[in-house]
Amino acid sequence: MKVCPAHRRRVLDRFVLLVVLVGLTFGSAFAPASAQPAVPPGTPAAAPAAAAASPAAGPPAAADMSWWDKKAAEPYIYDGTYWLPPAASTTAQGPDDLFIWVLGLSAFFFFAITGAVVYFVIKYRHRPGHKAEPSPAHNDVLEITWTIIPTIIVVILFVYGWRSYISMTSIPETRAENQIMVTGSKWFWTFRYYNGVEDNVLHVPHDQPVKLTMTSTDVLHSFFIPVFRQKQDVVPRRFSYIWFWPTKTGVYRVYCTEYCGKDHSLMKTKVVVHTSGDYERYLAEAFTRQMSLSGAPLGESVYKKKGCEGCHTLDGSVRLGPSFKGTFGSKITLADGAIVTMDDVYIRSSLLSPQGQTRPGFPPSMPVIPLSDKEIEGVIEFIKAQK
Template sequence: MGALSIFPPRASTTAGEVDALYGFLLVVGIGMTALIFFFVFFFAIKYRRRSPDERPKAIHGSIPLEITWSVIPFLVMLVMFAWGTKLYFQNYTPPRRDTLDIYVTGKQWMWKIQYPDGQREINELHVPTGRPVKVTLASEDVLHSFFLPAFRLKHDVVPGSYQTFWFEATKPGRYHIFCAEYCGTNHSQMIGWVTVMDPVSYETWLSAGAGGSSMAELGQKLFEQYGCVSCHVLDQQGRCPSLRNVFGNPVKLEDGRTVIADEAYIRESILNPNAKIVSGYKRDVMPVFQGQINEEGLLQLIVYIKSLSNPPKPAAAKTAAAAGKRSPQ
């Protein structure tokens, strides 16, 4: 965008589409307003009372006219609705494969960011161009809103639940992160930066930060620390369901319902195990972990459980091995 533009730069694949919809809404809104005021003044002058004795003729209405001015705005509104709905589902339905998963936790007054390979940042997010990035949002305290103006994306971060959206960056550079929901006295300071890099530079940055434990490894440590492994036996029947190949698949419950084992289901099952009991298993076997594990730990456990269903790809394994060789001993 130009130096004098009121819009931030466009840096994602959908930014142009969002701007086009906003432009359409702006043109329609200004056009409708101008048309209404034009007719207000036109009819005020045309049908003004010219003398005290003048009596206007009675108007009984026009059905075709009333249908016209009702149907045309309705059709325009339908276009707005359909266009907005398309963009909403497009932006908040991540691709099923080949996404870079990044986990963002909001906390007064900072954004804590975790990458699958173990890197962590505060108020900084690094992403490559040309690759879909899936962002999972969580809050440790109050309601926040993760806003990326250059990508035309904003999503509320609601305590006690997970929200996801995705984007694909197109233009290298540094772009703002804001919290767009008032969250306390230092709300205005809850800001950060997205650094968009070309794929080669991103891999270089990623390798430079390698050497620590990945999110899956940290999740496995928590899994063992809290004694989960004693009941959730991975390769045989235990007191609790096996977690091998669970994530992303249907789970049949004792009440006959079937749910998908996504991030929200696993989070609820950790914090409130009796909320949904798997068919064939008993209640009150698993302890309640509400208040014992923070949101970052929950995300690490979820990534570990994901890893039990998604074996690492050969290319990813080679990259990890190469990074390990480059790490200082």
């Protein structure tokens, strides 16, 4: 097992790939994986909305960008095999090996069956003078054989799949710094570290086990990191767990894979695997930075990290909620017809009880977002500053 499994896998992988490619004569399969279009540097994810809903992916003003945010904004270059993304965690080994074996097995059976079908169709096709020849209508030995062989194969596959699943889901001892709380909300992820740092990008150390404890504030989500081969649903009012042991530094994709409504496809972020020491540096510096913020800058940080900008714009355009541009101090009409002033009191009550004073034309879809008093003051200052 230990003799260079990566190499063995690559050889197997190539062999299977060759067989499959030739067989399927499937044009696109000939494009080498590395030639896939990567994100050109500096190009934002895709639609403008993408940048809005996943704050970390969007390019904030470069000047006040921290080194870790710059790192997270680095383009992702797909450099996996033809079938699988790169493996960047020990948890990828089991499923990857099995994937290749099952692929080989499938290719064998596919070509055996298709080959037999095509051969029979050509050989026994109807043509003048050709007639069906008498042949047995059943053959117990043959039929029992092809019942038993698949049975043996699936039993073996089940056992190996089960064993590698157990190792993928058995969480080893993890130091406190590597235990991270994950919250899924429509439509962003929040990661909270042991020292209170909150971020929308997942930062993890290289070559150490990391444990995530996950929950949701609203509907079902699912946390998926392709390069770690790990995925787990995130359920409101429940905790679910996932772990991995990163083996490759770099920046990789994180997706939500349980349909969660409108911006499901924009609920994605990055995971940054730091070299030894950088992770601790990130925790310390992010902590200092978070503590030093107050007033409008803190409000701006909350606005970006808590997903506010998915619904509330700063440029006057309307999404699921009203824009913040030039609203502070104005008179607004509520759904029940009352007219109130959009001031500190209104903002505070809307944050604490979003369905209390709703405005007509907007669905009552804003969730309660837990904020400290300092953060609420920051948000008020930030909205005030949107002239």
